Structures are given as structure tokens and as C-alpha cells.
Amino acid sequence: MKLLSGEEAAKAVLSLAHRYESFDPALESTVAGIVKHVRTGGDAALLDYAHKFDGLAQGASMRVSEQELQAAIGMVSADFIRAIETAAKNIRNFAEWQLPRPWFRSIHPGLRVGQAIRPLESVGCYAPGGRYPLPSTVLMTVIPAQVAGVPRIAVASPRPAPETLAAAALIGVTEFYRIGGSQAIAAFAYGTESIPRVNKIVGPGNIYVTLAKKQVAFDCGIDFLAGPTEIVYCATEGNAEFIASDLVAQAEHDPEALCIFVTASTRLAKAVVKHATDMAKDNPIAKQSLAARGVVLVAKSRKQALEWTNELGGEHVSVPSEDVYAVKCAGSIFLGDYTAQSLGDYASGPNHTLPTGNVARYRGGLNVMDFVRIITIQEANRKGLEKIAPTVTLLAEAEGLKGHAASVRVRLKK
Structure with missing residues (x-):
């Protein structure tokens, strides 16, 4: 694994943050x-x-x-x-906990709005x-x-x-x-x-x-275009052996796996590199992956380390429990020393089909909402139409859409 700090690390973050998939x-x-x-x-x-x-x-x-x-x-x-x-x-x-719920509410007297949940066929x-x-x-x-x-x-x-x-x-x-x-x-x-x-x-x-x-x-x-596995592990304190084990676990998926450790501690950085190297010794794919695409980035501070973590938008992101709300871009978040990323790969419950290539900038992992349509509903009676008609007709005419305004007025004549 490469160990980078200072300007070298900052340049690496910028480059890795723009790792959008390009194809032959x-x-x-x-x-x-x-x-x-x-x-x-x-x-x-x-x-x-x-x-x-x-x-x-x-x-x-x-x-x-x-x-x-x-x-x-x-x-x-x-x-x-x-x-x-x-x-x-x-x-x-x-x-089941993720599943969105249907609802129908009065937004003002005579006008009800809501949403229906319909599964894909x-x-x-x-x-x-x-x-x-x-x-x-x-x-x-x-x-x-x-x-x-x-x-x-x-x-x-x-x-x-x-x-x-x-x-x-x-x-x-x-x-x-x-x-x-x-x-x-x-x-x-x-x-x-x-x-x-x-x-x-x-x-x-x-x-x-x-x-x-x-x-x-x-x-x-x-769902999305998923590339090789990624891990971004961010910690300034912690068990170097635990951290290294997660890096190796994700590295063994693919020789092209991207394995990143972000820290503000040079001491911890060196310890993680040593443990990861030792653990991957008899794991050919992990060894190849860490050598080709493994990197440790040493930040100036814990705050900068978390900022870099968000810029990187990793597929699997591990941070200390107290930093959970600081993570804005991640496929899935793993908290604390004892949440091995393998838990999420197999059995903890959240999905392991996760975005790579910094797609975490705009979406999370596969979830139940990928399989439903959320369809909006609206229903007005005459009283509700009368109340909202001035707003609708004014906006329609401002846009030059006279037919839209007429479709409201014709109902008020009856």
C-alpha cells in the first residue's frame, strides 16, 4: 500500500474523487x-x-x-x-422497515393529496x-x-x-x-x-x-453501474489490526478493488500498512489489489480526514460511531471497531449491492424503494377548486398556457 501525506495526499484525494468509470x-x-x-x-x-x-x-x-x-x-x-x-x-x-407508506391528507379544505405505493410488475x-x-x-x-x-x-x-x-x-x-x-x-x-x-x-x-x-x-x-469493490476506512484512533482486516477483506474481491485508509495519525497509518501487508501475504488477489490500488492518506486533522472521506464517496465506509452524522456520501456506513464490513456483505440486514465510482454523491445502495413506484395523488371538490383556482390561473397565464387556465375556469362555470 502507498502511504501519502501533505500535498501528495491532497492530490490523490482529488484524483480519486473523480474516478468516474470510463470504459474501453x-x-x-x-x-x-x-x-x-x-x-x-x-x-x-x-x-x-x-x-x-x-x-x-x-x-x-x-x-x-x-x-x-x-x-x-x-x-x-x-x-x-x-x-x-x-x-x-x-x-x-x-x-420492511425501509418500505415507504401510502398516505392521503387534506392540504386545505376541499383539496386532498397523497401518495400510492405500487410494486414493479x-x-x-x-x-x-x-x-x-x-x-x-x-x-x-x-x-x-x-x-x-x-x-x-x-x-x-x-x-x-x-x-x-x-x-x-x-x-x-x-x-x-x-x-x-x-x-x-x-x-x-x-x-x-x-x-x-x-x-x-x-x-x-x-x-x-x-x-x-x-x-x-x-x-x-x-439500479446503477457498479464497478470493482471499494472501501474507505476513516479513523484517527483504533485497532490497526481490525482496520487492516477490513481492507484485506474488501481487497480479496477483485484485483481492481480500491482500498483506502484515511487518518490523521501517522503512527496508525504505518501500523495499518504493516498489518495489511502481513494479512494479505497468503491471499493472492488481496495482495495484488493492495499493491495496485491500496492507499493510506494522512490528513492534517480529524476534520480534514472526514472531509476527504466525503469527497471520496466510497462504497463501504467505516468511521467511529461518533462520526456517523459527519458522513454525507457513502454506499453504506459501518460504525466502530466491531462492525466488520463483512457483516454488511452477508447478514446484518442492509443491502450489499452498493454504488461505486463516487456514485454515492447522489444515491445510496440498493433498497426496497428501487422496486416500487411512488405515485402522487390529488383530489379536489368544488370548494377546493374555488380556493386554489386564482393561484393556478395566474401561474398558467404567466407561462402563456391559456388552456391550463381555461381548464380550471370551465369547471367553475358549472
């Missing part, structure tokens, strides 16, 4: 071709890619049968099942199946959709491990496809003969998944 035009062109091929070629094109990239055997079905899903439960340990059930319960509880949940199987992502994407009341929830994951299939079965998934990459995103966005299109696609994936989501975003809803 050649790769974007390749993905656009795959998306177009699936959109126009349907199942035939999708099967070609599934055989080529997803390891789908000739003659095998893209859809995992309900019998296969249930059979997967028998292929995993009782301890794994209990872990899934515990994590699922926490994720479900958290999503269908969603496609993507769970990566590459370097590591991620059954936790099935839980994190499916359960909030269930809580929102989405009637059709489809999951796609290439080469799904028994753990991934079992997790899906245990939470009630019945529509699961063993496909991945750009082709799976295209199938969800546009539909094929065997896979109906969905209203929205959620979930993380590799660069092909991310670019495909970018390609289809004007035709199908998406």
Missing part, C-alpha cells in the same frame, strides 16, 4: 453487438452465447427447474441453510458466478423485491453453484436462469421466446454485465 470503446462495441444480437435473435442468439460463455451444455435448458432448485437444498449443509435463514431474516426485516436479479459464487447476492437482490410486492422475480447466474441455487430455493425463487454476462442482461431487458422481459434489472456483475446495463438503461430500468 472497443469493449463497449463488443457488448453492444451481443446486446443487439440477443435483442434481434432471441433464444437462438442467447443459447449461442450461453454455450460459449456460460458453460451451458448442449441440449440443457437455460431455466433451472423448480425440482433442481429444491434438490440443491439437499446438496448443502444444515449449517449453510441456517446461515441463509438468519441472513434472510435480517435482510427482510431491514427491507417484474424484476431481473443478477448474481455473479465468476471468481466466487455469490449466494448472498441472491438474498440481497431478491428479498427487497419480495418485500416490495413484486409479483415476478427472475434470477440469472452463470454456472450457479449448489449454494446459489439452494439460497434461491430457500427464499422462494422459482424463476432462475443459468446464464450470465451481457447476454443475460439483454434477455432481461428485451425478452426472448423463453424469457419475458422485465421492468428493471438489479445486481452487480463483471465489466460485461455493467456495460450491458449501460446499453439497455434507456429501454429498461437499472
Whole structure:
């Protein structure tokens, strides 16, 4: 890990704060071709890619049968099942607490306003199946959709491990496809003969998944474009070993993971670097990630360290409990020495599908509100119309929209 202070650290913060994802035009062109091929070629094109990239055997079905899903439960340990059930319960509880509520109120006599909460009709949940199987992502994407009341929830994951299939079965998934990459995103966005299109696609994936989501975003809803894992840990006091363990934990996700420790203590900075180096020694991916994109930034003060943390807008952000309200930009916040970031990755309840690339400037992680429409409502009787009519007609005429004003006046004549 690099250790930077003074002007070097300030320049690094500025550069890292502008780490918006830029993509290789050649790769974007390749993905656009795959998306177009699936959109126009349907199942035939999708099967070609599934055989080529997803390891789908000739003659095998893209859809995992309900019998296969249930059979997967028998292929995993009782301890794994209990872990899934515990994590699922926490994720479900958290999503239920997040769910917005409908309401209807009088804004003045004769005029009522409110909001209705309506679930999306269908969603496609993507769970990566590459370097590591991620059954936790099935839980994190499916359960909030269930809580929102989405009637059709489809999951796609290439080469799904028994753990991934079992997790899906245990939470009630019945529509699961063993496909991945750009082709799976295209199938969800546009539909094929065997896979109906969905209203929205959620979930993380590799660069092909991310670019495909970018390609289809004007035709199908998406959550956001997620890049490699990020951690920003901000502390001026604390246990160096605990801090280093979180850096290594996120570093092992991807050689491109971004791991940042921000502090006002040079002593703590050096201790964290030493512990992180030692811990990553036998973890090749973490070692590679920390060497390439690991950095410790030493600020002049605790106040500046927190300012830098907000400028960086990290995916996973750890701070001392007393600094929780100082954090303005983060995918998810982890407080205090004992809140290992792995808790949020698996089982504490908040979602682990989080924004990267400083997208935390304008949104947080995946949540139950990604699966609902909040629809506004208004209702006036004659008395309410009479009261608000002068305001509406004056504003309409100020904008030169005479028809708007007339639509109010015509009702007052009756």
C-alpha cells in the first residue's frame, strides 16, 4: 500500500474523487453487438452465447427447474441453510422497515393529496458466478423485491453453484436462469421466446454485465453501474489490526478493488500498512489489489480526514460511531471497531449491492424503494377548486398556457 501525506495526499484525494468509470470503446462495441444480437435473435442468439460463455451444455435448458432448485437444498449443509435463514431474516426485516407508506391528507379544505405505493410488475436479479459464487447476492437482490410486492422475480447466474441455487430455493425463487454476462442482461431487458422481459434489472456483475446495463438503461430500468469493490476506512484512533482486516477483506474481491485508509495519525497509518501487508501475504488477489490500488492518506486533522472521506464517496465506509452524522456520501456506513464490513456483505440486514465510482454523491445502495413506484395523488371538490383556482390561473397565464387556465375556469362555470 502507498502511504501519502501533505500535498501528495491532497492530490490523490482529488484524483480519486473523480474516478468516474470510463470504459474501453472497443469493449463497449463488443457488448453492444451481443446486446443487439440477443435483442434481434432471441433464444437462438442467447443459447449461442450461453454455450460459449456460460458453460451451458448442449441440449440443457437455460431455466433451472423448480425440482433442481429444491434438490440443491439437499446438496448443502444444515449449517449453510441456517446461515441463509438468519441472513434472510435480517435482510427482510431491514427491507420492511425501509418500505415507504401510502398516505392521503387534506392540504386545505376541499383539496386532498397523497401518495400510492405500487410494486414493479417484474424484476431481473443478477448474481455473479465468476471468481466466487455469490449466494448472498441472491438474498440481497431478491428479498427487497419480495418485500416490495413484486409479483415476478427472475434470477440469472452463470454456472450457479449448489449454494446459489439452494439460497434461491430457500427464499422462494422459482424463476432462475443459468446464464450470465451481457447476454443475460439483454434477455432481461428485451425478452426472448423463453424469457419475458422485465421492468428493471438489479445486481452487480463483471465489466460485461455493467456495460450491458449501460446499453439497455434507456429501454429498461437499472439500479446503477457498479464497478470493482471499494472501501474507505476513516479513523484517527483504533485497532490497526481490525482496520487492516477490513481492507484485506474488501481487497480479496477483485484485483481492481480500491482500498483506502484515511487518518490523521501517522503512527496508525504505518501500523495499518504493516498489518495489511502481513494479512494479505497468503491471499493472492488481496495482495495484488493492495499493491495496485491500496492507499493510506494522512490528513492534517480529524476534520480534514472526514472531509476527504466525503469527497471520496466510497462504497463501504467505516468511521467511529461518533462520526456517523459527519458522513454525507457513502454506499453504506459501518460504525466502530466491531462492525466488520463483512457483516454488511452477508447478514446484518442492509443491502450489499452498493454504488461505486463516487456514485454515492447522489444515491445510496440498493433498497426496497428501487422496486416500487411512488405515485402522487390529488383530489379536489368544488370548494377546493374555488380556493386554489386564482393561484393556478395566474401561474398558467404567466407561462402563456391559456388552456391550463381555461381548464380550471370551465369547471367553475358549472
